[in-house]
Amino acid sequence: MAEYTLSVSVRLGLEGVCADELRRQGLGDVRAENGRVLCTADAHGIARANLNLRTGERVLLRLGRFDCPDFDALYNGAAALPWAELLPRDAAFPVRGRCLDSKLTSEQRCAAVIRAAVGDALGAKYGLERLPETGAVYQIRFFVFKDVMELCLDTSGEGLHKRGYRALGVAAPLRETLAAGMVLLSRYHGKGAFRDPFCGSGTIPIEAALIAKNRAPGLERTFAAQKWAFLPTQVWLDEAERAMDLEYDGTYDILGSDIDPAAVALARDNAVKAGVEDLVRFRQADALTFRPEGPEGRVVTNPPYGERISDKVEAEELYAQFGRLWRQAPPGWSLFLLTSHTEFERVFGQNAAKKRKLYNGMLKCDLFQYRSGEQKKR
Ligand SMILES: C[S@@+](CC[C@H](N)C(=O)[O-])C[C@H]1O[C@@H](n2cnc3c(N)ncnc32)[C@H](O)[C@@H]1O
Incomplete structure (x- = not known):
């Protein structure tokens, strides 16, 4: 089974707690950084992290990391990633992200360049000039910090704090x-x-x-990656069953x-x-x-x-x-x-x-x- 690098976003101050959670769930090579925890995982690990994490905000699958001083580097770096192996012909691929302390400062322009690179890669593979984007959502998230760009796919969809039990319209509840x-x-x-x-x-x-x-905490909700073609449906069922057995x-x-x-x-x-x-x-x-x-x-x-x-x-x-x-x-x-x-x-x-x-x-x-x-x- 393919191995991926996951980047779990987490609130400042809870990185160590989240890292312990990932270790207890058996994920590999867990490293806490500021505001996130990295680890390695196969498809089961992606499902397991989403279903079980209590403190993580989102589970991102990191596709690439490269130096990115300008938009040419951004296009070339993004185009070199394996989009066409992961995204099907009808994939919807919105892009959002953040620029911090870098030469590239316009998040909107970065998103447009990444979208162009991904669109070109998918268009070439599927022989389409216009991609339909009518299928499952593969939300692309980028983060450029000190001119190093990271590109990820968001496996969670809605933030993991949404467990599905909270009534709407509550004033100032704790996340x-x-x-x-x-x-x-x-x-x-x-x-x-x-x-x-x-x-x-x-x-x-x-x-x-x-x-x-x-x-x-994730048993009552769904995750974006459940609809992804490259992750077998069975892993989500196996992991939900495993989680229920451990109650x-x-x-x-x-x-x-x-x-x-x-x-x-x-x-x-x-x-x-x-x-x-x-x-x-x-x-x-x-x-x-x-x-x-x-x-x-x-x-x-x-x-x-x-x-x-x-x-x-x-x-x-x-x-x-x-x-x-x-x-x-x-x-x-x-x-x-x-x-x-x-x-x-x-x-x-x-x-x-x-x-x-x-x-x-x-x-x-x-x-x-x-x-x-x-x-x-x-
Ligand atoms: C910051 S909120 C707690 C939010 C909560 N953790 C949540 O997730 O919804 C503080 C709460 O303290 C309650 N409160 C204020 N004075 C209180 C008192 N003397 N005794 C008990 N509760 C009080 C308020 O009604 C309010 O619900």
Whole structure:
């Protein structure tokens, strides 16, 4: 079976987590870089990565990488790639991408040149002057950085954060890939209590349930590459079956709560859509009545940030009170709290044992990590 190089795009800060995921899935030669993870895979590996990755945003199949100081180099480099071996006569091949820190700066012109090169290659192979582009979509993605061009095919189609469980029209929910990353960083795999006292639409507890159950997040959706002629249909069926065989049948102590009853209703609805309603509980509660109980537990949460000045004082008051509550937690508990507030530790009243920079959309945040009983007060 042919071997490919995959480039998995990932949020800044989650590269290491995504690399671990790929290794656990048995993919080869895994290397984390800024904003992406590279690995090698055959057709099974492409299906496996798409179906199973929790933190990856997209799985790209890298076709080529070449020096690209000008448009001639771009045309020649693109034309030399094996488009005609991979794309059928009716393939649709839109092109999009990014130029960063390079002589080529017009993304539109780069896309046009790449389209011309691919169109010429396919036209020559199929003896057509006009290509119909009525078939499966082979989205071409380019990325030129410091004059080195990379050309890829997007195997995922819609971003992998789209698991298929999220209701539409939710205000400011956390991306599923980021929520899953927070849960994986907390090392929750189903043991002990799991709590999110600011659960909103329930993304963190739902991702925790999928992780506890070892349910592949991509089983409820489709991927662009499922329609590609050069990847056998059977690999997708085999990989879906493999993923289902690896699911656990357990019960877990996962609880999400929120002060807003509408958010709680939405979270319950999302849990049903994700097929984990029997594994997660949701209830309406003020986080300031939250009490960690039992011998072992994790709180993984994303409270309001107070980004607008008018909300800042309120958010700070909430953090201060939540800090006092946290310091009463019994031994064996840990807290992973995501916020963009730059003075969080001061307001919370305690230095974090660890923090990790993560991006929530364009917003720079930190994931503050605490263990109960470590009272490093500020
Ligand atoms: C940033 S959102 C959480 C988003 C969530 N992670 C998601 O994916 O939808 C913060 C949530 O905290 C809730 N909240 C604000 N104050 C609260 C309080 N005192 N107790 C519990 N929840 C509160 C809000 O209703 C909101 O849903």
